[in-house]
Amino acid sequence: MALITGTALVLAMMLAQATPAFSQDRPGTFADLAEQVSPSVVNITTSTVVAGRNGPQGVVPEGSPFEDFFNDLQPEGDNDRQRRSSALGSGFVISEDGYIVTNNHVIEGADEILIEFFPGGEPGVPAELVGTDPNTDIAVLKVDLEGLPFVEFGDSNAEGARVGDWVMAMGNPLGQGFSVSAGIVSARDRALSGTYDDYIQTDAAINRGNSGGPLFNMDGEVIGVNTAILSPTGGSIGIGFAMSSAVVTNVVDQLREFGETRRGWLGVRIQDVTPDMIDAIEGLLSANGALVTEVPPGPAEDAGMESGDVITVFDGVEIEDTRELVRIVGNSPVGKEVAVTVLRNGESQDLTVVLGRRETAEAVAFPAPEEVEPEPSQFLGLTLSTVTDDLKDQYNLNSDDGLVITAIDPDSVAASKGLVEGDVITEAGQQKVISIEDFETRIMEASDAGRTSLLLLVRRGGDPRFVALSLVE
Structure with missing residues (x-):
């Protein structure tokens, strides 16, 4: 008989006690x-x-x-x-x-x-x-039938569909008729390419023809709708995606009631907060929230929201990133009054927004400011100019707003941030800039305040984004 030390004996006893617990959680059959x-x-x-x-x-x-x-x-x-x-x-x-x-x-x-x-x-x-x-x-x-057997939706949130939980997929793979496969929840909160994506990833075998079929939990509730597979061959390799019931239930209710979706609309363009923005935005303590880049006429503007605000809380939920905010807003009913907390100039402000409807919302262009004579100058590796007709033609610009980057030092921090010729800077330090003097003033104000970076609002092809540009080369 081999000699077992005290430590090994304790470990062996722990394993012996733990093993039956896993065995009890594993279903003996999926037949029932x-x-x-x-x-x-x-x-x-x-x-x-x-x-x-x-x-x-x-x-x-x-x-x-x-x-x-x-x-x-x-x-x-x-x-x-x-x-x-x-x-x-x-x-x-x-x-x-x-x-x-x-x-x-x-x-x-x-x-x-x-x-x-x-x-x-x-x-x-x-x-x-x-x-x-x-x-x-x-x-x-x-279908025009009554008394049909039906299934109900279950909880696809973290508590109801944990990574590692058993799931079962059913459908019509490759036209072979009714088929069952089983696996586990491989991952949660997957985003593929859609605005409202919230996919459950599973290794349960799903193939072409399974589209639209249910993904069940062990209580026989639908926690996902099988939608896509990732496969270099076209067949299942154990990476399948089911749209979570948390998203599907709201969509289905609206389609049944209205024949279309009616999603809430906040009326802002947003981007994620990045770690390098923490020092550039007064009062920001972490890279959480959604940074507002544009506020066209609509619900947010009516509520007093401004470009540069960081949305930190929406309807009582602390916002982690833009994806979470878009999902919550989209799932909110049209016309709902929502409490929103934003960070502005280092202080939290509470706003009340009456949500519009996304499907019928139309962007309204901002009026162009009065044209300013060009004053080319160099700052932080950037050669800047006010907008002229020649520059509008050269870079295909559709606005007179802001300062155009006409040249950039390839070794500068600005170049490493992805800025390129033709980009237009419309804000610096969360204030509009329409002249070179405005931009120079923003740099001086940031330096006098002890900041090491300056937050720029940059437009490329009409799309806005914030960039935190270091003031220390």
């Missing part, structure tokens, strides 16, 4: 769960009239939010003599009176949508399109 939820999962077949459509198969359709990144999950059939194309996907029933959820790209452009229920159910039932949301790739259908 599959039997419970299968009647609510459907196959979807669409038919579309096409004109010479011979593009590559197995990629996301043109216009999908995932077009440049991922293979979609639906196979597309060959065109027949009448130039018709068929496609397959999946979905699931969410009410006994026939509402069905799937992906927008499964039914996009379809002339006919047919639903096939679980074996033993109704075959080939026509479905009506209730509404779609391309931003989240979600669609809602309706």
Whole structure:
């Protein structure tokens, strides 16, 4: 018998005690769960009239939010003599009176949508399109049936869908009919390419044809809608993405009620706060929040919000970054009065914003300031000039506002920050600049205040962003 030391004995006892706990959490079978939820999962077949459509198969359709990144999950059939194309996907029933959820790209452009229920159910039932949301790739259908078995949405938040939790996917992979696969939550809060992305990543096998199918937790609740896979081959390699139920439920409710989405709109353009901005923004203690770069006419302007404000709290939620703010605003109802806290000039200010509707909001251009004669000069490795007609033609500028960078020292800090010729500086130190004297004054004020960097608002092609430019070369 081998000799076991005291430390090794204690370790062995701990492992022996710990192992049964993991065994108890592992399901012995998924059969009961599959039997419970299968009647609510459907196959979807669409038919579309096409004109010479011979593009590559197995990629996301043109216009999908995932077009440049991922293979979609639906196979597309060959065109027949009448130039018709068929496609397959999946979905699931969410009410006994026939509402069905799937992906927008499964039914996009379809002339006919047919639903096939679980074996033993109704075959080939026509479905009506209730509404779609391309931003989240979600669609809602309706069939004229009653008393259907249905499933409910579950909690996809951190407490309800932890990394490592078991999940089960169902759908119609590669047109093979109803199929079940199991895996775990591999990651959370994945963003692919959409504004409202909140994806659950899973290693449960999903393939083309699984699009729109449900991702279940172990209670038989839908915590995600299978939407995309990452694969160099077009088949599952264990990296699949399901739009979280936290996003889907709100979209589905709006589509059922209005036939379209009605998202809240704050009316600002924003960017993330970066660590190098901490010293440049008075009162900023960490790289959290959303930095306002532009406030066109709209809800935020009406509430008194200004460019350069850092949104730190929205509707009682501390804002970590722009992605979180966009998601919260988009999920808020139109017309809601929301308390917003911003950091301005080193102090917190409380504002009340009445949200507009994103889908109908229109940007309104700012009036151009009076033209100022050019005064070229050099600062911090930048050669600057006020806007002239010649510079507008040279750099394709559409505004007389700000100072144009006409040259840049390639070895300067400004160049390392990504500034280039043709960029337009419209603010320095969170104040507008319309002359070289304005810019020089901002530098002096920052230096006198003991700051080591100056915050610039820079526009390129009309898109604004903040850059913290070091005053110490």
